[in-house]
Amino acid sequence: MKKAASTIKVYSTPVCPYCHMLKDYLKQKGVKFQDVDVSSDHEAAHEMIQKSGQMGVPQIEINGRIIVGFDKNAIDAELKKMS
């Protein structure tokens, strides 16, 4: 049985340029994602830091893996696995 694709979560802050670039990139590819603003959602910020051990944005959670920063190659690789 095919496993349902897990939700893609993007942790970002409002005025971070790489966060914008990452979200634009996903939108361009028609990829749906949950947009988590860690500047206002402190619990989510804490969750993000616990999961990755990194205090930086953007972070994207995809296929159970966390990618820190706008790393196109790593993101493309994960997106491929999902299709």
Added chain:
Amino acid sequence: MYDTIIIGAGMAGLASAIYASRKKMKFEIISKEFGGNLMFSGEILNYPGVPKATGPEFRSIMERQMELNGIRVIEETVKAMEKSGGGFRVIAGKKTYDTKTIIIATGSIPRKLGIPGEEEFAMKGVTYCSVCDGPLFAGMDVAIVGGSNSALMAADSMKNIASRIYMIVRDDRLTGHEYLIENAKKNPKVKMIFNSEAKEITGEKLVSGIRYVQLGREKELKVKGVIIEIGKVPNTGLFRDLVNLDEHGHILIDCQCHTSVPGIFAAGDCASGHEYQYAISAGQGAMALLKAAAYIAEREGG
């Protein structure tokens, strides 16, 4: 043979490109990344013509302007540059560009402290961009290392976020724009620590403190974030043997953006203006391109 190759796509390079495009010159603009430092500003209020914009908003404005002028940035890193024949050769990615002139607009990068813990805790509480990562320090105590404009702006951007803001300042006073100094002094969360040098950033998995020396005495602060704002370093290593640099590594230019080599021009943060402002980068980008065009016309018997 290109008329010009523009190296760098921050404000200076993009301004050069606009002028090159509208003069119908044969050119390319090559940059590791589009946008440069303007992307990392929190709020830009002093750019003539744009009353108010965030870094990402400014980036969108520049993208639209490039589109309007039919300009496409080649996202590659320039690896080498040399004199060739009567002109120059630029190597970027797998391609070689032969060109009559070059405009260097490679900008600047944050200066590092060079202290223990700085590298180890990168992205684990140490940041050079309060605008990007600042929000993650909500309700925490942070230390800002630095005492001039960018440090003051960082303190301002953290005022509604952090719990306590310590400013570790090397000198005995702040340097920078008056309104920024005023804002910092009025801010009850800000504690200024003068005559101090940061020595080590400490912690386990994430930052938990910073050690510093003040007038010969070792002290420590418990902080969860360290924001390093001690100025900028020009991105000019690649050109060291080609054009003259000043003692800080900036490319020496005259008021018309000429470097020490005829046919090579420089603009913006990488050049010797020593004022890191978008308005200046834009102006110099335009000047550099116009002088490059004049140089070509003169040589071709105009």
